Amino acid sequence: MELLLVAHRKAGLWLPSGGHVEPIEDPWDTVTRECREELCIEALPSTVSGAQPFFLTITQTSGHGQHxxxxxxxxxxxxxxxxxxxxEEEFEAIK
Structure with missing residues (x-):
């Protein structure tokens, strides 16, 4: 198993690719949309978790607009x- 990270221009960090769920959008539809927009690939669910999340994280953000x-x-x-x-507008590189 491998993990893809992207050098995110705005955040200045190496992160997993991702995005925000649009109003009334199914989360799996978000995955497929973000994969097309950011990585130019079709999202294919794994045999590990299918089209369901593998796990969830909940984090308090810091700085302006905490949420x-x-x-x-x-x-x-x-x-x-x-x-x-x-x-390339969002990412400097992928690894």
């Missing part, structure tokens, strides 16, 4: 060389 952030973490199927391009 509680709930993240759903998904496991996807992909080959090691399956991601060959990405949204």
């Amino acid at each position: 509680t952030d709930m993240s759903s973490w998904y496991v996807l199927q992909s080959s090691a060389g399956g991601i060959t391009s990405f949204n």
Whole structure:
């Protein structure tokens, strides 16, 4: 198993790719949309958790606009060389 990280321009950090659920959007639809927009791939659910989150995290943010952030973490199927391009406006690199 491998973990993909992106060098996020706005955050200045290496992070997993992701995004926000739009109003009335199913969370799995968010996964498929974000994979297309950010990584130029089709999201394929893994045999580990399917189209359901593998786990959830709840974090209190800091700084201006503090809020509680709930993240759903998904496991996807992909080959090691399956991601060959990405949204260069959002990310400097992927690893």
